[in-house]
Amino acid sequence: MRNFTSVADVTDINALVNEALKLKKNPFAFSHLGKQKTLGLIFLNPSLRTRLSSQKAATNLGMEAIVMNIDKEGWALETRDGVIMNGTTVEHIREAAGVMGQYFDILGIRSFPGLQNREEDYSEDILQKFIKYAEIPVVSLESGTRHPLQSLADLITITEHKTKPRPKVVLTWAPHVKALPQAVPNSFAEWMSQADVDFVVTHPEGYELAEEFTTGATITHNQEEALENADFIYVKNWSAYHDYGKILTTDASWLLTNERLKTTNQAKVMHCLPVRRDLELSAEILDGPNSLVIAEAANRVFAAQVVLKKILEANF
Ligand SMILES: NCCC[C@H](NC(=O)CCC(=O)O)C(=O)O
Ligand SMILES: NC(=O)OP(=O)(O)O
Incomplete structure (x- = not known):
């Protein structure tokens, strides 16, 4: 290399x-x-x-x-x-x-x-x-x-924590007050498309990532549907790619809470950090048993x- x-x-x-x-x-x-x-x-x-x-x-x-x-x-x-x-x-x-x-x-x-x-x-x-x-x-x-070092650490973390050979991994957009880069979700999608996982991306309309990164992924605007039977949920905000760098919505209904985890396969929740509590990801998840954020950072x-x-x- x-x-x-x-x-x-x-x-x-x-x-x-x-x-x-x-x-x-x-x-x-x-x-x-x-x-x-x-x-x-x-x-x-x-x-x-x-x-x-x-x-x-x-x-x-x-x-x-x-x-x-x-x-x-x-x-x-x-x-x-x-x-x-x-x-x-x-x-x-x-x-x-x-x-x-x-x-x-x-x-x-x-x-x-x-x-x-x-x-x-x-x-x-x-x-x-x-x-x-x-x-x-x-x-x-x-x-x-x-952000390839992040994506590699994410794949290491998924490999360590998976309980089946081909887990379902969902990348979900989350609300934020600032326009953030697409680097983390782009990179995660690029790595997941090569990993042994079923990969789903969910985000509000207008937040489509550049196609070169999401080839092979299932993409939906319906978060609830995306989360069904998920084994891992990767939470991240990003600004729009097409309407470049814009914040199109701050819709708080996209915030992941314990209630949202009910239809998942006791999904483990990931975030690259730093994370803004109760804006991007609920404190109850970060402080609860489903969070992998510290293990992810360790990797x-x-x-x-x-x-x-x-x-x-x-x-x-
Ligand atoms: N290196 C990890 C994430 C870095 C950056 N986050 C940030 O800028 C957060 C800033 C804030 O929350 O104000 C990003 O999303 O790409
Ligand atoms: N996840 C991550 O890259 O964190 P820092 O921005 O703090 O390096």
Whole structure:
């Protein structure tokens, strides 16, 4: 594996999940693999889980991790080509990424979409420029369109908790007050379409995700119908893809409550976090026996660790 930016970088997702579960049982088995190697973790946006789990994963492999919140601590970054930099940006991504490539062996980048210009966000311009100019392996820490480390941790969690070979997994839209990216649901859908699951997506009208991510999924506007016999429910808000970046509704009837779980197969409830209680997901579910959110976050370490291991093995 050279880069890890989407499910397409993985040859066998089940093998990757099994390797992650092996690492979970024995986290220090490869503690010399990353010796004298440096992981740079560059954040253009906030993070709790991705930052801490990636640092921990690197440490477990004997790597050093250097974190920079470039949005707050770095020079204002110019990402466009061909502009005269006489405004507020100070350093171009060509030099910034080029320099990072000198200091690090592997580079992790978090860069959220602006949600203003769909073409620009979906071109993954910033992530692609880091790959091009750093000239070292790059791991997405959530980009404009995807969050693959999250999706891998989600699949690890489903694999651990499933009680049948092919569980029913439902991705449901949830209300929110802010326009959020499609990266988490896009990525989850992309991974689920390759996993051994029956995958259903439910959302209000107008919240259709880009088709490239939901190929093979059953899509319905009827949440109640979608939840019947569900084994796992993945809760997430996203803003509209077609009417790009817009909030079309905040309909609270989409909020998942214990009452809604009654027709499910005692479904386990997942969310990538951070979650706004009683807006996106009910506190009674988060605090109850069906919630997997902490277990899911715990698996972020082993998702990051297996990806770093694969990159170290293939490139050094
Ligand atoms: N990395 C996990 C999710 C990150 C982001 N959530 C957020 O921005 C939440 C912000 C808020 O609730 O105000 C998202 O949905 O893609
Ligand atoms: N789930 C997730 O990526 O969390 P952070 O945004 O806190 O890293």
